[in-house]
Amino acid sequence: xxxxxxVPFQHQLSAHCESGVTSALLRHRGQPISxxxxxxxxxxxxxxxxxxxxxxxxMATSFRSFPGTLFTKVCKRLGATFEVRxxxxxxxxxxxxxxxxxxxxxxxxxTSVYWLDYLPRRFRFPFxxxxxxxxxxxxxxxxxxxxxxDLAVDCPDESLRRARFASGLMAPHGRLYYLTARVQLDPDxxxxxxxxxxxxxxxxMTRIPLxxxxxxxxxxxxxxxEGFPRNSRDPGEALLRLANIVRMQEEVGSGGAGFxxxxxxxxxxxxxxxxxxxxxxxxxxxxxxxxxxxQFAARAxxxxxxxxxxxxxxAEAAAIVRECxxxxxxxxxxxxxxxxx
Amino acid sequence: MPSSAAAEEPERRLAIRxxxxxxxxxxxxxxxxxxxxxxxxxxxxxxxxxxxxxxxANEVALRAIDRDVAQVWQLARSGHRSSLAYHLTARMFTVxxxxxxxxxxxxxxxxxxxxxxxxxxxxxxxxxYAQAMKVAAGELRALPSAPARLVEDHD
Numbered sequence: 001x002x003x004x005x006x007v008p009f010q011h012q013l014s015a016h017c018e019s020g021v022t023s024a025l026l027r028h029r030g031q032p033i034s035x036x037x038x039x040x041x042x043x044x045x046x047x048x049x050x051x052x053x054x055x056x057x058x059m060a061t062s063f064r065s066f067p068g069t070l071f072t073k074v075c076k077r078l079g080a081t082f083e084v085r086x087x088x089x090x091x092x093x094x095x096x097x098x099x100x101x102x103x104x105x106x107x108x109x110x111t112s113v114y115w116l117d118y119l120p121r122r123f124r125f126p127f128x129x130x131x132x133x134x135x136x137x138x139x140x141x142x143x144x145x146x147x148x149x150d151l152a153v154d155c156p157d158e159s160l161r162r163a164r165f166a167s168g169l170m171a172p173h174g175r176l177y178y179l180t181a182r183v184q185l186d187p188d189x190x191x192x193x194x195x196x197x198x199x200x201x202x203x204x205m206t207r208i209p210l211x212x213x214x215x216x217x218x219x220x221x222x223x224x225x226e227g228f229p230r231n232s233r234d235p236g237e238a239l240l241r242l243a244n245i246v247r248m249q250e251e252v253g254s255g256g257a258g259f260x261x262x263x264x265x266x267x268x269x270x271x272x273x274x275x276x277x278x279x280x281x282x283x284x285x286x287x288x289x290x291x292x293x294x295q296f297a298a299r300a301x302x303x304x305x306x307x308x309x310x311x312x313x314x315a316e317a318a319a320i321v322r323e324c325x326x327x328x329x330x331x332x333x334x335x336x337x338x339x340x341x
Numbered sequence: 342m343p344s345s346a347a348a349e350e351p352e353r354r355l356a357i358r359x360x361x362x363x364x365x366x367x368x369x370x371x372x373x374x375x376x377x378x379x380x381x382x383x384x385x386x387x388x389x390x391x392x393x394x395x396x397x398a399n400e401v402a403l404r405a406i407d408r409d410v411a412q413v414w415q416l417a418r419s420g421h422r423s424s425l426a427y428h429l430t431a432r433m434f435t436v437x438x439x440x441x442x443x444x445x446x447x448x449x450x451x452x453x454x455x456x457x458x459x460x461x462x463x464x465x466x467x468x469x470y471a472q473a474m475k476v477a478a479g480e481l482r483a484l485p486s487a488p489a490r491l492v493e494d495h496d
Contacts, residue, residue, distance in 0.1 A: 013386055015374040036376070036384065058402075114433065122399060122491065126433050150372040150388055162475070167441035236405065243401035250395040261376040265384035287378070301394040304401050 009106045009135035011145040011152040015262055016254060017131040018070045019044055020147025021108045024133055025071075026080070028106050031183040033078075035147075040266030041077050041197035042070035045259050046204060047328075049217040051224060054237075058244035059127075059169060061221065063258030065204075067129030067170060071108060071177055077193035080183045087174035090165055094157070097176060098137060106135040106145075110175040112166030118144070118153040123251075128170040134160070194270050195339065201263075202336035206329060215332065218325030221245070225318040228309065235309035242317070243304045246297045257297075260290035278338050282331060289327050296320040403491040406433065414488035423459035424484045425470065431489045432474050442473035 009028055014020025019039035026033045039045070046065040053060035075082040087093035100107050113119060114126045135152075136143035144155040155163075164174045204214055211220040225242070232238035249258035256262075264286040271279035299317045303309070372388035379385050413430045416422040429439055436454070440447040445466060453459045453466075464478075471478040 013372070013374045013388055015376055015386060020374075035386070122403060125402075126438065148373045166438075167473075168435075168438040171441070236408070240401055240405045243398040246394065246398040247402060250392060251399065256375040256377070261384070265376050268384050297394045297398075301397055305397055 009133070009145065012147070013150045014147035015256070016044070016064075016259065017146070017148050018042075018067065018129075019262070021131040021133050022071045022074050024145065024147060025106060025108055025179050026074075026078075026183060029080070029179045029181070029183045031078070031080075031185055033074075034269060036262055036265035036269055037194070038074050039070070039259070039262050040201070040270060041193045042074040043197045043200040043204070044070050045201050045263040046213070047215065047217045048213055049221040049224075050212050051220070053241055053244065054232075056169065058248050061245050061248050063249060063254060063260075067131075068110065068175070071131075073197070074193075075179070077196050078183065078185060079189060081180045082177060083180055084175065084177040090161060090174065093164060093174040093176070094161060097134060097142075100176075100178060101134055101137055101142075105178050106133050107176050107178045108133055109160075109164060109177075110172035111160070111163035112168075112172065113163075115159055115163035115166060116146075116155065117159050118146070118155055119149075126166070126168055128166055128168055128172055191274060194273060198270065198335070199339050199341055202332045202339060203341055205332040206336055215325050215329040218321060218328060222318040222322035222325060225321060226311070226315050228314050229311045232309070235307075238309035238314070239304040239307070242300050242314070246300050246304075249293060250297055257290035257293040260286055260293055264290060282335055282338075285327075285331050289324055289331065292320060292324050292327070296324065400492060407488075407490050407492055410490075411488045414484070417456075417484050420456055423454055423456045425459050425462075425481060426454040427484055427488070428474065428476065428481055429454075432476075434474060439470065439473060443469040445469060 009024075012020070012024060012027075014023065014035045016035070016039060019035050019042065022042065023033055023035040023038040026038065033041075042065075044064050046062070048062040050060050072082070072084065074080075085096070087096075097107060097109075109132050110128070111130050111132055112126060112128045113130045114124050116124065116130070116132075131147070133145040133147070134142045135145055138154070141154040141156050142160050143152060144160070145152045164172055164176075166172060206214060208214045208216070211217065225245075228238040228241050229235070232241060248254075250256070254262070264283045267279050267283035267286060271277065271283060296317060299320060303313045303317060306313075372390055374386040375389045376384050377387045410427070410431045413422060413427050417424055417427040429435070434442075436447055436450045439445075440450045443450070443466075449466075453462055453470075467478050467481060471481055474481075
């Protein structure tokens with residue numbers, strides 16, 4: 001039942017919660033897949049903007065793929081065996097987590113940051129798709145490795161239970177996931193997985209003929225941003241809508257510039273793995289695009305710190321976003337053609 | 342770009358080199374990871390406490406919540422809204438999320454946002470609201486003397 005030797009779980013600082021958790025779980029099972037590699041194989045990079053930001057707030061804009069898909073994609077592409085469970089019964093969810101942890105299996109959990117009281121108060125928004133690893137327990141508390149902070153922490157039982165069963169958009173329903181066996185992997189399989197992940201990202205960034213996904217979403221965001229001062233209730237709301245985009249781009253868990261640096265790191269690692277200089281070239285280009293996103297954030301910050309919502313300022317910020325969109329279109333088209341899609 | 346060199350200045354440090362990763366919020370204590378290039382041009386994870394731009398974006402959002410909370414507090418004080426409406430907003434719940442967490446229908450939660458119906462709320466339902474928001478049931482019935490604020494406790 002229990003594994004012969006329980007390997008102590010190693011905490012490691014990452015940039016993004018889901019790719020960090022995936023990387024940590026794989027590493028524990030004998031496959032040192034780095035975080036950027038996990039992020040790329042699981043096609044973590046994306047862009048979504050639905051024109052509902054006044055209704056659903058910051059979640060209307062996303063710089064990444066839908067939460068919860070990354071881990072399963074990585075496992076399938078690497079041929080790792082895994083299990084995902086969801087619960088209705090909170091007692092049972094706690095019991096089964098304890099059983100897994102006692103057997104020495106680190107377990108990934110989907111949680112709401114609102115209830116995780118080891119985080120500073122100001123980060124605790126009702127956001128339901130934060131991923132953490134639980135790797136041990138003591139009386140009344142769980143040992144938690146949260147990939148986006150630099151230390152492993154203790155989390156009280158009640159706090160974790162609430163975090164696992166929070167309500168609202170993307171409610172976790174106690175979702176837990178883990179790898180069921182050691183991962184055997186040959187280099188060819190890894191290369192194939194990297195290519196599969198890359199193909200999906202390149203295709204989704206460029207080929208979805210809808211204005212809410214991929215580079216077209218960046219364009220439509222830019223267009224809508226110009227209208228923020230015009231079509232908000234008051235200047236305060238226009239500034240909030242702008243600040244929310246910056247929050248999605250820079251706040252905890254994006255690795256900087258809305259995951260663009262993280263993906264550039266994947267391209268760099270992929271270049272070494274596949275021995276393909278084009279990937280390295282694309283990595284450099286994506287870093288430059290990331291810098292441009294950061295310049296947008298700095299420009300936007302000057303706007304919302306000034307407290308005034310003037311149309312020319314918003315147009316200037318939107319122009320940077322539009323430029324990012326066009327450059328990403330170019331880059332991912334080149335990437336897609338290079339991958340033969 | 343149209344802006345002057347001086348205006349571009351604070352943006353220059355964004356060119357990401359591992360040694361330039363912003364660490365503006367030293368007081369936070371916790372660090373997260375950012376990806377940046379090291380001396381040899383290779384990507385590495387660098388611990389960072391965050392960035393002024395990000396802190397101020399957060400502050401805008403927190404102030405917006407504070408404003409909403411203060412508004413509801415006023416309404417509750419003048420008897421247009423129930424104290425439940427205040428506690429719900431102050432804890433960043435919505436009618437939908439509270440209904441789901443407490444197992445009470447949305448229509449009923451909405452109904453209880455009025456002072457009259459909330460005064461007659463059965464103890465069992467009140468207990469479920471309190472459980473869902475992790476407050477004492479007695480506290481839900483009362484309105485604090487001043488609205489809660491989020492921005493003060495981080496500056």
